[in-house]
Amino acid sequence: MSLDGRAVLDAQNIRVEFGGLVAVDDVSFTIPEGSIVSLIGPNGAGKTTFFNVLTGLYKPTSGAVIFDNAEITGDPVHDIASGGLARTFQNIRLFGLMTAQENVMVAMHSKMNAGVFATIFRTKKQKAEEAEARRFAQELLDYVGIGGVTNEYARNLSYGDQRRLEVARALALRPKVLLLDEPTAGMNPNESAAFVDFVRKLKADKGISILLIEHDMSVVMQVSERITVLDQGQKIAEGSPAEIKSNPRVIEAYLGKSGSEASK
Amino acid sequence: MSNTAPAHTAVSGNRKWAIGFTSVVAFFFILNKFILPEAGSGVQKFFNAWFSLTSMAEIMIWIIMALGLNIIVGYAGLLDLGYVAFWALGGYVAGWLMSPFFSGLNINFFGNPRPGLEFGIHFHVFLVLILGGVFTAIWGVIIGGPTLRLKSDYLALVTLGFGEIIPQFMLNGADIAGYNVTNGAQGIGGLDDVNLFGYVIGTFALPEKFLMVSLMAGAMIFFSIRLRDGRLGRAWLAIREDELAASMMGVPLWRTKFASYAIGAVGGGIGGVGFAILVGGVYADRFNFVISIIILAMVVMGGMGNVWGVVVGAVTLAWINSVGLIQVGELVNNSFGTNINFPSYQFLLFGLLLVLMMLFRREGFIPEARIRMVMNEDKVDEEVSDETKIASK
Secondary structure (H helix, E strand, C coil): CCCCCCEEEEEEEEEEEECCEEEEEEEEEEEECCCEEEEECCCCCCHHHHHHHHCCCCCCCEEEEEECCEECCCCCHHHHHHCCEEECCCCCCCCCCCEHHHHHHHCCHHHCCCCHHHHHCCCHHHHHHHHHHHHHHHHHHHHCCCHHHCCCEHHHCCHHHHHHHHHHHHHCCCCCEEEEECCCCCCCHHHHHHHHHHHHHHHHHHCCEEEEECCCHHHHHHHCCEEEEEECCEEEEEECHHHHHCCHHHHHHHHCHHHHHHCC | CCCCCHHHHHHHHHHHHHHHHHHHHHHHHHHHHHHHHHCCHHHHHHHHHHCCHHHHHHHHHHHHHHHHHHHHHHHCCCCCCCCHHHHHHHHHHHHHHEECCCCCCEEEEECCCCCCCCCEEEECHHHHHHHHHHHHHHHHHHHHHHHCCCCHHHHHHHHHHHHHHHHHHHHCCCCECCECCCCHHHCECCCCCEEECCEEECCCCHHHHHHHHHHHHHHHHHHHHHHHCCHHHHHHHHHHHCHHHHHHCCCCHHHHHHHHHHHHHHHHHHHHHHHHHHHCCECHHHCCHHHHHHHHHHHHHHHCCCHHHHHHHHHHHHHHHHHHHHHHHHHHHHHHCCCCCHHHHHHHHHHHHHHHHHHHCCCCCCCCHHHHHHHHHHHHHHHHHHHHHHHHC
């Protein structure tokens, strides 16, 4: 287990209020370096809100997010992303009218330097940079298994390929942490199983830490090294899949009180 | 759905269009420089009526303007309703820097003042073009800086305001705290003739002037294509597609939009300088709101985002506005014995054209391949839903 590693992402006492509503209530959460951890909870538990705090989309009412030893709370979204915190979206948000390759290359924007003049006059450096970006994009597309659709528009890809393209695009940021928001939504059991293998491979190959938000319990139980459960904005449990499976509070949150009694 | 590799088709398409553009420019230059002066009066009359060189040269200015606005509207998806402000600013840079207007000064930097009018500021035309671009870019920064943080609808309103304010300032700028800045409604006339490495393009040397603005339009086409295919072009497109996703992929929204606004403004500035040189002066009453809308219509009707589509849109609308309506009107009046004043129905016809376009060809004359795909898919969807309706009956 790599859970003892240094925390590459450390969210401390995060609290988010929308008016009078407390969406996330004092949640602390870490992602150890080189681990796969999951965040689960029933609908409305505050998972997505918490996720949006990590990526900088929401500023927490109180609390701090430390990423790679630096505080990023309140930093602009694009700085956090280019700093190495990449994500995919629950409802796929590709650039539909751009090709698969272009989609991936957009994510390299912050790593590239060509300015207006270099672009207009195609300086040697700009050409080399573009060629390298195209090569890296192809490498990533091959890596996620859609190397054959480089020049297809994203909106024309099959659902499964679009999910893969989202991962490839996120990887183009050369992330230290990858946040996957319900990546197996809409997948059949076979595809989900293949995805579990893919996430493991990703961690092994690239040494990326992965945070998963997921509804599919079989996926979560198979792939996670640690699971955190949110309910009504609060962290109610944290532990290994085996611990979470037998935790009465978790069962209660998912199935209700009578459900937890019935399971006894 | 068939998918060609967009990158390759784009390149060969560009070459064909570039050859076409160059041929048309060369044709009109050679025709007017060498052939027409020798030709019979009938031929002369025909070309002067339907394709007068003055209107051809102005069409080139419209191309530059439309391409500049295309960077803002077509590439980055920001709605600008006051683009005429940049045209005005570019024009006045030429008015200030290459005329006897500031009569108290006596600055000549490789300029070409007219004999007896050596006072004022006289810069070389290249320097004026550069300074015109820089000056409008600075104004793009001043206008865009605060407004680009707004949501797009508000941006449209603020640009609409600036599009009114700047021409109004020019119109009333004859006495700003005691200084005559713009010469008010009279405008600034008597611009220097362009001197290119010793070759002087005289005030009435129309073929040469036409060639000069055509080269400027060609350069603008080139810049537009190169920018679109580069790092910045991709970021603009991504923002146009999905702002949130773009920022989550490390694209700084404000800075990227800002770049499109400033670069688009440069197009307006350079075009403004070119137009001032073309007409030999700069006159404030020409810069009104309608100009902004016409340029926008050129971009939208030509095919937002597609450089060559925008060029075709600019040529078509500019030609209709300058000679097309008048000539067609005369043709109709002469052949049917009617007496309709066609140019006075300009906006009626213009509006009709816009409505027809929106009904039958929303994507513009020559749309970007990407846009065409969406529009066609919509059509397919409609057909499919019609079929299912019939089937369900």
